[in-house]
Amino acid sequence: MNSALIVILLFLLLSIYLGLQARRGKTMNLEQWSTGGRSFGTLFVFLLSAGEIYTTFTFLGGSGWAYGKGGPAFYILWYGALAYILSYWMLPAIWRYAKQHNLLSQSDFFVAKYNSPALGVLVSLIGIIAMIPYLVTQLKGLGAIMEIASYGSISSTLAVWIGVIAVTIYVMASGVHGTAWTAVLKDGLVLVVVVFLGIYLPVHYYGGIGQMFHAIDQAKPGYLALPATGNSVYWFISTVLLTALGFYTWPHAFQAVYTAKNEQTFRRNAMVFPLYQLILLFVFFVGFAAILTVKPPLQGSAGDNSLLILSVQTFPKWVVGLIGASGLLCAIVPGSMLLMTSATMISKNLYKVINPKASEESVSRLAHYLVPVVALVALYFTFNGQTIVALLLMGYSLVTQFFPAIVFSFMKRNPITKWGAIFGILAGELVVAYTTITSKTVGLLLPFMPQWVKDLNIGIVAMVINLVVTFAVSAFTRGAGAQARTAINA
Amino acid sequence: MKWLAALPFLALVVGMFFANRTEPYVLGLPFILFWTVLWVVLTSVIMFIVYKTDPVNRGGDRS
CATH class of the missing domain: 1.20.1730.10 (Sodium/glucose cotransporter)
Structure with a gap:
């Protein structure tokens, strides 16, 4: 030894x-x-x-x-x-x-x-x-x-x-x-x-x-x-x-x-x-x-x-x-x-x-x-993971998508509803999964953009789509959420 | 005083365009690395000032 x-x-x-x-x-x-x-x-x-x-x-x-x-x-x-x-x-x-x-x-x-x-x-x-x-x-x-x-x-x-x-x-x-x-x-x-x-x-x-x-x-x-x-x-x-x-x-x-x-x-x-x-x-x-x-x-x-x-x-x-x-x-x-x-x-x-x-x-x-x-x-x-490499790169981007739902929940009046959070996170994760598995970069997705946009981290795209979906779905489901809140408070 | 905490973000988003260079060397470090280390240290200093001036931290531990 x-x-x-x-x-x-x-x-x-x-x-x-x-x-x-x-x-x-x-x-x-x-x-x-x-x-x-x-x-x-x-x-x-x-x-x-x-x-x-x-x-x-x-x-x-x-x-x-x-x-x-x-x-x-x-x-x-x-x-x-x-x-x-x-x-x-x-x-x-x-x-x-x-x-x-x-x-x-x-x-x-x-x-x-x-x-x-x-x-x-x-x-x-x-x-x-x-x-x-x-x-x-x-x-x-x-x-x-x-x-x-x-x-x-x-x-x-x-x-x-x-x-x-x-x-x-x-x-x-x-x-x-x-x-x-x-x-x-x-x-x-x-x-x-x-x-x-x-x-x-x-x-x-x-x-x-x-x-x-x-x-x-x-x-x-x-x-x-x-x-x-x-x-x-x-x-x-x-x-x-x-x-x-x-x-x-x-x-x-x-x-x-x-x-x-x-x-x-x-x-x-x-x-x-x-x-x-x-x-x-x-x-x-x-x-x-x-x-x-x-x-x-x-x-x-x-x-x-x-x-x-x-x-x-x-x-x-x-x-x-x-x-x-x-x-x-x-x-x-x-x-x-x-x-x-x-x-x-x-x-x-x-x-x-x-x-x-x-x-x-x-x-x-x-x-x-x-x-x-x-x-x-x-x-x-x-011991058997070849595909795991793709997942590895994804892990950090996956959990980053939780950020909007966490931060907005601390605002005095949370602008997003539970459905907004659910669909926003799902949409963000799908973009992350798609871009990681197909190894897409911003440059490949948007080839007509100037070079500096192409160099941006692809996670930005996922975060933007996450936010858009979060707010769109929240706007549609706001009524239901407000009713539920009043019910709880009453 | 808590707005001081925005400075490291500016040092990254604006500063990196100017700091992305090897010359001049400062303390033996290429300039980009010196700029990085400088702002890591300044972040600690800024958070110290934020801590000391934040009224929440007066009156010791609350649990």
């Missing part, structure tokens, strides 16, 4: 231990399990949200983008910062409403706001379709990280199984409490590892960060800025704005909001988060450092492995082990949140709607037993 493997396994055992001990002293009813009994302080809420930023996608994808695309990678830093600004006003409102109405899942929010279990079913189904591929990406990343970091002594298949079993055990036992505790370990380790790599590698290979950028610019002129067409400034801006809207519409990010003890937490986090995000800067540095040092150059999606390959090429085994352990934690912390959120939604917003007489205990028990079921589905797609 090599020392890299020993380090990875130690962190795996430590995370299982932390995940299991998290349940101590708590009665695990569904509210404790899925929202931590709304008792989390600033640090836990912070780390739960951070769990969504530092996933294997950021760890491998962030460096992969810097390596393979250069300047366009910087969009990742922008959208986070803008999303945190929105969070200052959005999250306290969501939290307050969730507490008043005892909400457990994101779908519960739609059910309560629009007084429509049908909307809850729709949102749950879309949420699950978006979350499973997200989970699959985490698992695939986990497999790649562990295989490379263990120098091939653990196959990626075995690594995925080990990771899934570990997560399933502690999610079933502790729910979101387990996620929060393992998130402490994860962010601590990732912070140290990423900052170290981001400074050491440029200095070691180029003599400094400035020298590194100059060398890259000399070898590939213009690579560090945005190109004139394609991933242009127009692409950049539209992508940042869209992804900022989608940041908190992920069901697991939304549900994590419910765990807070009070609403001050979110306003405080909105100050700290943008700075904390700068960890990503160091992830970029690693990707850039790999550009002129990894030989032969990695092609296409293999660029995602640039961080790992450069590390193996540079460091002793135990350091690679620490990097592997960070990658492992980056997969299992968000993975656990995704599993728990999916299970809660299936049980509460699908099963309970079909079977309204089900007792709270049985809904809670079902949610626990659904964890291994969802995990097995994700495993299936991890």
Whole structure:
């Protein structure tokens, strides 16, 4: 057994231990399990949200983008910062409403706001379709990280199984409490590892960060800025704005909001988060450092492995082990949140709607037993998924379509009705699905438009159609909605 | 003071047209990356000012 493997396994055992001990002293009813009994302080809420930023996608994808695309990678830093600004006003409102109405899942929010279990079913189904591929990406990343970091002594298949079993055990036992505790370990380790790599590698290979950028610019002129067409400034801006809207519409990010003890937490986090995000800067540095040092150059999606390959090429085994352990934690912390959120939604917003007489205990028990079921589905797609790639690209765009229905519901007089919300979301999702599966861009859809319109993120089209349908249907169904409201108020 | 929070959006939507360049390097970073990092830091500063001047945050924690 090599020392890299020993380090990875130690962190795996430590995370299982932390995940299991998290349940101590708590009665695990569904509210404790899925929202931590709304008792989390600033640090836990912070780390739960951070769990969504530092996933294997950021760890491998962030460096992969810097390596393979250069300047366009910087969009990742922008959208986070803008999303945190929105969070200052959005999250306290969501939290307050969730507490008043005892909400457990994101779908519960739609059910309560629009007084429509049908909307809850729709949102749950879309949420699950978006979350499973997200989970699959985490698992695939986990497999790649562990295989490379263990120098091939653990196959990626075995690594995925080990990771899934570990997560399933502690999610079933502790729910979101387990996620929060393992998130402490994860962010601590990732912070140290990423900052170290981001400074050491440029200095070691180029003599400094400035020298590194100059060398890259000399070898590939213009690579560090945005190109004139394609991933242009127009692409950049539209992508940042869209992804900022989608940041908190992920069901697991939304549900994590419910765990807070009070609403001050979110306003405080909105100050700290943008700075904390700068960890990503160091992830970029690693990707850039790999550009002129990894030989032969990695092609296409293999660029995602640039961080790992450069590390193996540079460091002793135990350091690679620490990097592997960070990658492992980056997969299992968000993975656990995704599993728990999916299970809660299936049980509460699908099963309970079909079977309204089900007792709270049985809904809670079902949610626990659904964890291994969802995990097995994700495993299936991890090992057999070719088509899943199309879904992956879609996930973010799918959940972004929830944004209008969420924001309008906080206006004093909600301008949209439940039918408006239902058909608007459906229309937006259909556009997302069609354009993703047929890989349409704005340029292909509207070839007569000027270049800058062609470069816009295709999600803009889906959002516009969503809004148009939402308002059109709301205008037609307004009467019925108003009557229903008066009936409730009377 | 909460309108300060619109500045990072402007820095993106308007600023990126001017900031999309490699030269000049600032602190060793190509200009586009420096502009990005600068606004990430300023976003934290702005949200600090918003927090401190927002009457909601007076009087400590409410639950």
